[in-house]
Amino acid sequence: MARVRVQQEDFDPGAEAEALTHGRTDVGALVSFVGHCRDEGGSLAALELEHYPGMVEEEIARAAGEAEARWPLLGATVIHRYGRIAPGERIVFVAVAAAHRGAAFAAAEMLMDYLKTRAPFWKRAIRSDGAVEGWIESKREDDRSAARWSAAD
Amino acid sequence: MKVLYFAWVRERVGRAEEELNPPPTVKTVSDLIALLHDRGEGYARAFDKPGAVRAALDRVHARGDASIAGVKEVAFFPPMTGG
Numbered sequence: 137m138a139r140v141r142v143q144q145e146d147f148d149p150g151a152e153a154e155a156l157t158h159g160r161t162d163v164g165a166l167v168s169f170v171g172h173c174r175d176e177g178g179s180l181a182a183l184e185l186e187h188y189p190g191m192v193e194e195e196i197a198r199a200a201g202e203a204e205a206r207w208p209l210l211g212a213t214v215i216h217r218y219g220r221i222a223p224g225e226r227i228v229f230v231a232v233a234a235a236h237r238g239a240a241f242a243a244a245e246m247l248m249d250y251l252k253t254r255a256p257f258w259k260r261a262i263r264s265d266g267a268v269e270g271w272i273e274s275k276r277e278d279d280r281s282a283a284r285w286s287a288a289d
Numbered sequence: 290m291k292v293l294y295f296a297w298v299r300e301r302v303g304r305a306e307e308e309l310n311p312p313p314t315v316k317t318v319s320d321l322i323a324l325l326h327d328r329g330e331g332y333a334r335a336f337d338k339p340g341a342v343r344a345a346l347d348r349v350h351a352r353g354d355a356s357i358a359g360v361k362e363v364a365f366f367p368p369m370t371g372g
Contacts, residue, residue: 186296
């Protein structure tokens, strides 16, 4: 059963990854991914992330359940932040433990693709001059990436 | 039923949530979108392009042809941009 957390505060990726393997001897592969808030032109003050409380946790748990049904996983943790996040700060964390690396890499990538396209989060940019930009548009590239996992079934 | 709005759908409609009792002729998500579209200027702007807005029924993603019978919570929002 995956651990899912949706929170405003930062997290410790090292401690979260360690928690998946602590005291275990059956984990042969641990893959973790950390997504950061990135500033493209030096003009971003922060990202503002809105979410749908209740649905977001359920939707991530559904995606994690799909990953567990598909690969022999030994554990998974997903953390996603909301609220105001400055450039350089962490936004999202996905870690997957398995006996072998193939399952761990694939499941982590699937979970990230699902977070981008199915978890109810919406980002908007706040510029350094205080201007609130429009909502960031979804990317076709992310939809294509996520579609790989359903097309293979 | 409770209707929730997020991101630019919320901003255009001008509220985050409301209670709605659609008439029995409103059977699907698409029917509901058509009903909301005609509720005023903000709604019209939010639901101008039906394909641009996504929906969830009782916190599960749903398509336009999904039935809203017995649903307690409907949400409308733009395509998601998490991660």
